[in-house]
Amino acid sequence: MSAQPAAVPHLEIDGVSKRFGETEVLRDVSITVPRGTFLALLGPSGCGKSTLLKIIAGLETQTGGHVRLDGEALDGMPAYRRDIGVVFQSYALFPHMSVKENVRFGLDMRRLDKAESAARVDEALELVKLGGYGSRMPSELSGGQQQRVAIARSLAIRPRLLLLDEPLSNLDAVLRKSVRVDIRELHDRVGTTTVMVTHDQEEAMSMADQVAVMAEGRVLQMGTPEAIYERPATRFVGGFVGSPP
Numbered sequence: 001m002s003a004q005p006a007a008v009p010h011l012e013i014d015g016v017s018k019r020f021g022e023t024e025v026l027r028d029v030s031i032t033v034p035r036g037t038f039l040a041l042l043g044p045s046g047c048g049k050s051t052l053l054k055i056i057a058g059l060e061t062q063t064g065g066h067v068r069l070d071g072e073a074l075d076g077m078p079a080y081r082r083d084i085g086v087v088f089q090s091y092a093l094f095p096h097m098s099v100k101e102n103v104r105f106g107l108d109m110r111r112l113d114k115a116e117s118a119a120r121v122d123e124a125l126e127l128v129k130l131g132g133y134g135s136r137m138p139s140e141l142s143g144g145q146q147q148r149v150a151i152a153r154s155l156a157i158r159p160r161l162l163l164l165d166e167p168l169s170n171l172d173a174v175l176r177k178s179v180r181v182d183i184r185e186l187h188d189r190v191g192t193t194t195v196m197v198t199h200d201q202e203e204a205m206s207m208a209d210q211v212a213v214m215a216e217g218r219v220l221q222m223g224t225p226e227a228i229y230e231r232p233a234t235r236f237v238g239g240f241v242g243s244p245p
């Protein structure tokens with residue numbers, strides 16, 4: 001009898017650890033993410049969420065362990081070759097460039113011809129519903145619109161993975177709820193795999209298919225929002241996601 005080869009996971013974080021000097025920021029983190037999943041990394045400030053996101057993106061190097069995408073080890077591969085889109089909390093748009101130029105920026109080192117570049121910019125702006133805004137300057141847009149430009153910039157590269165670091169934390173409370181829905185719809189429409197960092201349990205529980213609850217550099221529990229809410233693995237997890245006692 002021949003054994004079936006195990007399916008290769010889409011994103012595999014395998015025993016990743018990270019120290020800054022003496023400080024252990026990530027301790028043996030292992031997470032597997034199937035293609036098309038919306039995963040939230042949820043945990044209190046300082047637990048290592050952003051560091052893990054940067055390691056996946058190639059913007060920080062882990063001390064131990066591996067990150068694989070479709071079975072390919074990303075270790076040592078520079079960020080720009082990973083085809084991973086990243087959106088940080090500070091959208092980091094260039095204030096002196098138009099919306100279109102901002103979105104095109106990520107494409108410039110990809111040697112696409114002009115027509116292909118322009119088509120991708122238009123496509124990405126349509127995806128975030130900013131089709132008519134290409135020639136505006138960032139200062140002429142609301143915070144929510146600027147954030148959508150930042151998302152468009154990461155979508156224009158047609159990323160294998162979309163990473164979002166606290167994407168809602170700079171928005172006012174009223175916008176935050178509608179942008180939650182927008183981001184989730186966008187994920188479904190693009191058909192991407194998304195990893196979103198947040199310290200807000202409501203955000204994680206309402207947006208994600210899978211939630212990984214982190215504390216002090218470890219993953220305490222990973223599962224669907226319902227499973228985590230109904231069967232928290234520890235008292236800390238239950239308290240953090242607001243499960244009934």
Ligand code: ADP
Binds near residue numbers: 020043048049052
């Ligand atoms: P989170 O995103 O969950 O709030 P971070 O990943 O930003 O947490 O940080 C985790 C820990 O690592 C914190 O204690 C932070 O101070 C520390 N840290 C993050 N980046 C650096 C760095 N470049 N040098 C030293 N310590 C860092």
Ligand code: MG
Binds near residue numbers: 051
């Ligand atoms: Mg952070």
